[in-house]
Amino acid sequence: MDMNEAKINGYEKLGETVCKKLNKLGYSAWFVKNKEEALKAALELIPEGASVGVPGTVTVRQIGLIDELKKRGSKVSVHWDPELKPEDRKARLLEEMTSEWLVTSTNALTADEGVFVNIDGSGNRVGAMAWAPGKLLYIVGINKITPDLETALKRARNTATPPNVIRLNYNVPCAAVGHCVNCNSHERVCRIVTMMERPPFGRECHVIIVGEELGY
Numbered sequence: 001m002d003m004n005e006a007k008i009n010g011y012e013k014l015g016e017t018v019c020k021k022l023n024k025l026g027y028s029a030w031f032v033k034n035k036e037e038a039l040k041a042a043l044e045l046i047p048e049g050a051s052v053g054v055p056g057t058v059t060v061r062q063i064g065l066i067d068e069l070k071k072r073g074s075k076v077s078v079h080w081d082p083e084l085k086p087e088d089r090k091a092r093l094l095e096e097m098t099s100e101w102l103v104t105s106t107n108a109l110t111a112d113e114g115v116f117v118n119i120d121g122s123g124n125r126v127g128a129m130a131w132a133p134g135k136l137l138y139i140v141g142i143n144k145i146t147p148d149l150e151t152a153l154k155r156a157r158n159t160a161t162p163p164n165v166i167r168l169n170y171n172v173p174c175a176a177v178g179h180c181v182n183c184n185s186h187e188r189v190c191r192i193v194t195m196m197e198r199p200p201f202g203r204e205c206h207v208i209i210v211g212e213e214l215g216y
């Protein structure tokens with residue numbers, strides 16, 4: 001087996017182990033090998049005609065899900081649409097949150113206990129993960145899996161946040177030095193941290209783990 005094959009094989013074993021754990025916790029989780037399979041799985045899962053809210057995620061865009069949903073006529077709500085007027089933002093956030101499906105990724109997912117760890121600035125993304133009337137779908141690149149809670153929290157700040165603030169052009173120290181310094185900047189994006197330990201009561205939660213690096 002060559003080095004690349006061994007790496008892919010390792011990803012598959014890790015992804016399947018974590019899916020097994022998540023299924024025991026009450027999620028409906030499965031592993032797919034690459035982003036093409038992730039796109040296919042998500043399109044099969046979300047019924048045609050269902051409304052879908054996507055509260056800011058690089059992963060969902062990378063797999064091409066938003067474009068495909070729009071092509072088949074689904075109503076997709078995103079508050080980060082550059083065309084959106086500031087006065088319409090609040091209504092769009094509500095529309096996004098109350099969609100029949102909420103599709104997002106996670107900043108980190110622990111392999112040992114299956115905990116989803118997320119950091120948010122406004123709270124709409126983690127709020128909708130914790131409660132929203134629709135079904136929840138996480139799409140998670142293999143790079144988001146960490147051994148435990150400590151490494152998950154470190155990943156969320158040191159790995160996930162710097163590229164994200166650079167992308168969004170925030171003036172915070174991690175954008176300059178590439179790691180978290182637990183800043184007190186007025187533009188600090190780390191304001192709310194959530195740890196989802198089980199699917200919330202009464203909510204259908206799905207997880208697709210992808211054997212490729214996706215998102216930050």
Ligand code: SF4
Nearest residue numbers: 174180181182183190
């Ligand atoms: S606390 Fe500040 S420096 Fe640390 S990741 Fe968040 S924004 Fe960046």
